Amino acid sequence: xxxxxxxxxxxxxxxxxxxxxxxxxxxxxxxxxxxxxxxxxxxxxxxxxxxxxxxxxxxxxxxxxxxxxxxxxxxxxxxxxxxxxxxxxxxxxxxxx
Amino acid sequence: xxxxxxxxxxxxxxxxxxxxxxxxxxxxxxxxxxxxxxxxxxxxxxxxxxxxxxxxxxxxxxxxxxxxxxxxxxxxxxxxxxxxxxxxxxxxxxxxx
DNA sequence: TTCGTGTTTCGTAAAAATGCGAATTAATAT
DNA sequence: ATATTAATTCGCATTTTTACGAAACACGAA
Numbered sequence: 001x002x003x004x005x006x007x008x009x010x011x012x013x014x015x016x017x018x019x020x021x022x023x024x025x026x027x028x029x030x031x032x033x034x035x036x037x038x039x040x041x042x043x044x045x046x047x048x049x050x051x052x053x054x055x056x057x058x059x060x061x062x063x064x065x066x067x068x069x070x071x072x073x074x075x076x077x078x079x080x081x082x083x084x085x086x087x088x089x090x091x092x093x094x095x096x097x
Numbered sequence: 098x099x100x101x102x103x104x105x106x107x108x109x110x111x112x113x114x115x116x117x118x119x120x121x122x123x124x125x126x127x128x129x130x131x132x133x134x135x136x137x138x139x140x141x142x143x144x145x146x147x148x149x150x151x152x153x154x155x156x157x158x159x160x161x162x163x164x165x166x167x168x169x170x171x172x173x174x175x176x177x178x179x180x181x182x183x184x185x186x187x188x189x190x191x192x193x194x
Numbered sequence: 195t196t197c198g199t200g201t202t203t204c205g206t207a208a209a210a211a212t213g214c215g216a217a218t219t220a221a222t223a224t
Numbered sequence: 225a226t227a228t229t230a231a232t233t234c235g236c237a238t239t240t241t242t243a244c245g246a247a248a249c250a251c252g253a254a
Contacts, residue, residue: 136200136201137200140201147200147201167201169200170201171199
């Protein structure tokens with residue numbers, strides 16, 4: 001029996017929290033299958049207000065999974081490879097697949 | 098670009114939500130490395146009230162990832178293999194590992 | 195039936211999450 | 225300077241989540 005809540009558990013929970021909303025799963029899905037994407041493009045296909053999308057993108061940024069880069073007047077988003085890889089590894093180990 | 102939020106996205110988000118708290122990650126970790134576990138045993142190692150643990154266990158039950166069986170006066174918890182396998186598969190595909 | 199063990203549910207409080215429209219910001223062009 | 229485009233932040237309302245202790249429940253033994 002593991003004796004403690006470890007940093008690994010906490011890290012995993014943090015990434016899971018970032019993925020705990022369908023919109024955010026969708027965004028990560030898009031970004032993992034193409035290099036980058038503009039907020040406006042995402043907004044086009046999602047049934048939510050642009051402001052709501054911004055809030056979800058903010059949560060993903062704060063989790064470390066994505067990052068944004070200003071290309072005026074647009075913002076381009078892409079995965080943060082380091083953290084995406086960490087999430088991949090953590091889930092892989094946790095789910096033993 | 099994927100055109101819609103799919104059922105897959107929603108399913109994945111639901112499992113991610115179940116894992117979005119460290120206590121629940123810990124519980125799943127324990128259950129995935131041993132056949133089953135009693136609520137009292139879990140409670141012994143976790144720095145939370147028993148009632149809080151019950152609430153977390155309830156969330157895991159509602160997500161479908163675990164199930165409980167009464168062995169009076171105790172309750173034994175174990176993974177729900179079908180849903181655990183589904184979560185494994187969904188995360189595996191999503192994270193491409 | 196009562197009692198004891200183990201656990202859950204309830205009630206409460208506070209914090210966090212979610213959604214929207216309005217206001218604001220950031221960058222560039224004119 | 226103003227105007228435009230693109231996006232974010234803010235304010236608000238509502239719901240959900242998280243944590244705890246008390247109350248209640250579930251079951252078997254006496």
